[in-house]
Amino acid sequence: MLTERFLRNRTGIQLTDAERRQLEAAIVDVRTIEARRTVIKEGEEVNVSTLLLEGFMARYIDDRKGLRQLVAIQVPGEFVDLHAYPMKRLDHNVGTLTPCRIAIVPHAAISALIEDNVPFARKLWFSTLIDAAMHRAWIFRIGRLDAVGRVAHFLSEMNCRLEAVELSDGQDFTLEITQADLAEACGLTSVHVNRVIRQLREMELCVFRASRVRILDRAGLERRGNFDPHYLYLDGQTNPASKESAS
Amino acid sequence: MLTERFLRNRTGIQLTDAERRQLEAAIVDVRTIEARRTVIKEGEEVNVSTLLLEGFMARYIDDRKGLRQLVAIQVPGEFVDLHAYPMKRLDHNVGTLTPCRIAIVPHAAISALIEDNVPFARKLWFSTLIDAAMHRAWIFRIGRLDAVGRVAHFLSEMNCRLEAVELSDGQDFTLEITQADLAEACGLTSVHVNRVIRQLREMELCVFRASRVRILDRAGLERRGNFDPHYLYLDGQTNPASKESAS
DNA sequence: CGAACGTTTGAGATGACTCAAGCGTTGTGG
DNA sequence: CCACAACGCTTGAGTCATCTCAAACGTTCG
Numbered sequence: 108m109l110t111e112r113f114l115r116n117r118t119g120i121q122l123t124d125a126e127r128r129q130l131e132a133a134i135v136d137v138r139t140i141e142a143r144r145t146v147i148k149e150g151e152e153v154n155v156s157t158l159l160l161e162g163f164m165a166r167y168i169d170d171r172k173g174l175r176q177l178v179a180i181q182v183p184g185e186f187v188d189l190h191a192y193p194m195k196r197l198d199h200n201v202g203t204l205t206p207c208r209i210a211i212v213p214h215a216a217i218s219a220l221i222e223d224n225v226p227f228a229r230k231l232w233f234s235t236l237i238d239a240a241m242h243r244a245w246i247f248r249i250g251r252l253d254a255v256g257r258v259a260h261f262l263s264e265m266n267c268r269l270e271a272v273e274l275s276d277g278q279d280f281t282l283e284i285t286q287a288d289l290a291e292a293c294g295l296t297s298v299h300v301n302r303v304i305r306q307l308r309e310m311e312l313c314v315f316r317a318s319r320v321r322i323l324d325r326a327g328l329e330r331r332g333n334f335d336p337h338y339l340y341l342d343g344q345t346n347p348a349s350k351e352s353a354s
Numbered sequence: 355m356l357t358e359r360f361l362r363n364r365t366g367i368q369l370t371d372a373e374r375r376q377l378e379a380a381i382v383d384v385r386t387i388e389a390r391r392t393v394i395k396e397g398e399e400v401n402v403s404t405l406l407l408e409g410f411m412a413r414y415i416d417d418r419k420g421l422r423q424l425v426a427i428q429v430p431g432e433f434v435d436l437h438a439y440p441m442k443r444l445d446h447n448v449g450t451l452t453p454c455r456i457a458i459v460p461h462a463a464i465s466a467l468i469e470d471n472v473p474f475a476r477k478l479w480f481s482t483l484i485d486a487a488m489h490r491a492w493i494f495r496i497g498r499l500d501a502v503g504r505v506a507h508f509l510s511e512m513n514c515r516l517e518a519v520e521l522s523d524g525q526d527f528t529l530e531i532t533q534a535d536l537a538e539a540c541g542l543t544s545v546h547v548n549r550v551i552r553q554l555r556e557m558e559l560c561v562f563r564a565s566r567v568r569i570l571d572r573a574g575l576e577r578r579g580n581f582d583p584h585y586l587y588l589d590g591q592t593n594p595a596s597k598e599s600a601s
Numbered sequence: 602c603g604a605a606c607g608t609t610t611g612a613g614a615t616g617a618c619t620c621a622a623g624c625g626t627t628g629t630g631g
Numbered sequence: 632c633c634a635c636a637a638c639g640c641t642t643g644a645g646t647c648a649t650c651t652c653a654a655a656c657g658t659t660c661g
Binding site: 532533544 | 639640641
Binding site for chain 2: 230
């Protein structure tokens with residue numbers, strides 16, 4: 108089922124079977140896209156939204172010199188641009204980081220789905236607000252943490268999000284992004300990210316090599332990154348680590 | 355009218371007169387709050403949302419040492435926590451920066467409003483997504499800009515947002531926040547913010563003194579901050595400055 | 602085998618931070 | 632009405648995290 112991962116393990120907003128079937132039926136197309144392609148440009152009018160099935164996509168804002176700041180990374184099971192449904196026009200670019208498989212849902216179909224189903228509308232609304240919550244965590248990460256903390260926080264977030272859709276076992280997952288991508292996400296340079304990754308390895312917190320993240324000490328990594336997963340609104344939180352006392 | 359400023363000058367989502375009246379009727383209480391009070395603590399369950407009528411409020415996340423990162427500043431006319439309507443529980447704190455006047459809208463009343471009015475629901479949804487768009491701009495600001503750029507971007511944003519609700523004439527407005535608040539918003543220290551403000555004055559871009567911002571060169575300030583107001587989804591954009599070429 | 606790309610390392614530069622002190626304004630109570 | 636406390640702003644000097652520039656290395660793929 109294509110929509111299987113959507114809102115998987117999110118607290119209190121599971122789709123009903125009927126809703127999931129309806130959403131599934133609203134998909135008009137499934138496509139694959141190569142890595143590193145721009146999919147939507149800022150300012151473009153859109154009338155469909157994109158559910159990411161496989162791969163990683165990014166949302167980013169370019170500065171005047173063309174340097175990009177990632178503002179979100181989407182993982183399988185997430186809508187990349189459901190916020191385009193109410194907004195129609197995006198304030199940022201969307202592109203693939205890896206080869207991706209996506210499902211297309213026309214906005215007209217979404218309108219039909221929620222027309223007579225307010226609870227469903229609220230769930231879709233909620234899902235766009237989880238993105239907003241992640242944005243806030245990113246602001247915190249970049250604004251308050253040092254380089255090691257930022258990367259630790261980022262990897263902790265990815266671990267939790269991927270765990271929710273069964274793409275991480277809680278300490279080991281595939282993350283096919285480059286150190287330069289990580290730098291663009293964390294507001295650092297790729298050179299410095301490289302040194303930070305070495306530090307995390309030397310601290311025996313985690314290893315990131317060959318597109319693979321291996322977390323050696325989850326509690327330690329989360330503590331170093333000041334990470335608390337509550338903003339992800341996940342079910343069955345299994346991360347007591349984050350509640351521990353200050354360093 | 356209490357809701358007068360809500361969604362004022364936002365492109366394509368003006369409330370109808372009937373909707374505005376209904377929203378107005380949904381207000382059960384109007385309160386004033388002192389400056390520097392915490393209003394909602396992270397994790398708290400809420401079943402009302404807060405429309406800010408006067409003053410400035412902030413949303414913030416504390417790190418383990420208690421240092422705060424502002425993730426949003428709300429100005430009059432904005433809902434501070436409408437996202438609590440679908441989410442019920444917030445992932446951040448909410449507090450006042452200045453003395454404030456607020457209107458309380460119970461979630462039950464919101465449900466009643468949108469039950470049989472999908473377009474209205476979409477407008478409320480949209481308004482929470484403008485917050486998300488601002489979050490993204492904040493990520494960009496903190497992640498990609500240097501200190502002078504961050505403050506320039508921040509002040510440009512405030513100018514536009516306040517202009518939309520007639521609290522700025524486009525170059526001159528009251529901003530009752532301290533340099534320390536500005537630092538917490540921009541991921542800087544208050545000492546450095548102070549030096550940055552001096553630089554902006556010396557560059558003859560803008561003056562921030564005694565809770566008053568006076569923009570001397572709007573185009574220049576926006577250029578220095580890499581600011582483009584399109585993410586605010588405002589009507590009648592009067593800021594061609596942002597479209598100019600690279601420095 | 603060479604080109605392209607991502608990673609790694611080194612050396613030096615710099616923007617922002619920390620610590621510390623002084624200044625100015627406001628409000629309050631003796 | 633003055634004195635002082637509280638708070639926010641300003642400035643200086645020294646430190647440090649991260650950046651920049653540059654080069655080398657490893658891997659993949661055609």
